[in-house]
Amino acid sequence: MTSTSVRRHKATGLLVLLAALVVTGIGYTAVTTTAEAAPTAASQTQVDAGRQLFLQGCATCHGLAAQGTGSGPGLIGVGAAAVDFQVSTGRMPLAAPAVQAPRKPPSYTAEQVSALAAYVASLGAGPAIPSASDVSTTDANLAEGGELFRTNCQQCHNYSGAGGALSDGRYAPSLMRATPTEIYEAMITGPQNMPNFTDATLPKAQKQAIIKYIAHLQQAAAPGGLALGSYGPVTEGVVIWVAGIGALLLASVWIGAKVR
Numbered sequence: 001m002t003s004t005s006v007r008r009h010k011a012t013g014l015l016v017l018l019a020a021l022v023v024t025g026i027g028y029t030a031v032t033t034t035a036e037a038a039p040t041a042a043s044q045t046q047v048d049a050g051r052q053l054f055l056q057g058c059a060t061c062h063g064l065a066a067q068g069t070g071s072g073p074g075l076i077g078v079g080a081a082a083v084d085f086q087v088s089t090g091r092m093p094l095a096a097p098a099v100q101a102p103r104k105p106p107s108y109t110a111e112q113v114s115a116l117a118a119y120v121a122s123l124g125a126g127p128a129i130p131s132a133s134d135v136s137t138t139d140a141n142l143a144e145g146g147e148l149f150r151t152n153c154q155q156c157h158n159y160s161g162a163g164g165a166l167s168d169g170r171y172a173p174s175l176m177r178a179t180p181t182e183i184y185e186a187m188i189t190g191p192q193n194m195p196n197f198t199d200a201t202l203p204k205a206q207k208q209a210i211i212k213y214i215a216h217l218q219q220a221a222a223p224g225g226l227a228l229g230s231y232g233p234v235t236e237g238v239v240i241w242v243a244g245i246g247a248l249l250l251a252s253v254w255i256g257a258k259v260r
């Protein structure tokens with residue numbers, strides 16, 4: 001084997017590499033351009049699909065044109081975020097008139113939820129579904145989130161996010177299952193008794209800090225082992241009282257039995 005053939009070998013490797021790069025580049029451009037072009041093409045179909053779903057599942061309460069009826073509020077201008085929140089947390093469609101729509105497993109697929117949201121958004125401007133960068137907490141400050149949570153959310157949702165009762169049989173739900181997107185949507189749409197936290201009251205960076213704090217609450221293992229629902233000192237007191245006194249009683253019975 002001569003040195004030229006070896007060199008040619010190396011050159012072939014380089015050429016193959018270059019060719020692969022060019023092919024990948026062209027392929028990538030083709031794929032991304034189609035992906036970017038897709039939403040505009042799909043969105044009218046999406047709105048139409050959403051309208052069909054709306055007529056079947058929501059119009060009885062919200063009206064044929066989402067104008068509202070006696071059984072449900074008008075949805076013109078509530079925005080895609082409200083629909084995404086209500087439908088993906090299973091609150092809507094409401095099964096029967098109730099004081100408050102409970103969280104339950106969603107009745108629609110993610111694709112159907114997007115279609116419903118697109119349809120309602122097409123009726124009037126309202127808050128859009130937050131993007132991945134809106135709910136990103138990489139740059140958020142956890143300690144600031146804790147402070148903001150205690151000032152803005154704790155009075156209803158409990159210091160640990162466990163939720164709590166409100167007046168007239170209503171309640172602020174536990175935050176342990178809410179995803180970052182749902183938390184953001186709850187803040188910008190203010191479902192039911194919850195206030196609406198606009199960007200003027202709570203700028204995006206502060207919302208992200210709160211999301212980071214709630215995520216921390218969701219992950220945090222109770223330092224003492226059992227969290228007892230994180231309802232605070234009363235439950236903890238009751239448990240230690242019952243368990244402690246119970247153990248003392250058992251011990252005295254046992255001692256008494258040994259003497260006899």
Ligand code: HEC
Pocket residue numbers: 054057058059060061062071072073075078082083086087092093094095096097099100101116189190191192
């Ligand atoms: C049985 C009646 C009923 C049905 C069916 C129903 N809704 Fe509702 N919807 C309500 C009521 C009542 C409220 C107000 C709930 C509350 O305040 O707790 C509401 C609230 C909402 C809201 C919140 C509005 C706001 O101002 O933020 C949205 C969004 C919504 N519904 C979307 C839908 C969609 C989409 C469907 C169909 C998949 C649907 N609903 C089906 C009765 C209904």
Ligand code: HEC
Pocket residue numbers: 089091100101102103149152153154155156157166170171172173174175176177178182183184186187191192193194195197210
């Ligand atoms: C005045 C009381 C009140 C305050 C303050 C409040 N909320 Fe709520 N929140 C509620 C109520 C009531 C609901 C349930 C709405 C419904 O069921 O339609 C709710 C629902 C939620 C949900 C949906 C939970 C789920 O699992 O579906 C999230 C997330 C949430 N709130 C986050 C927050 C955050 C974050 C703050 C502070 C920035 C906050 N809330 C402040 C009353 C409150």
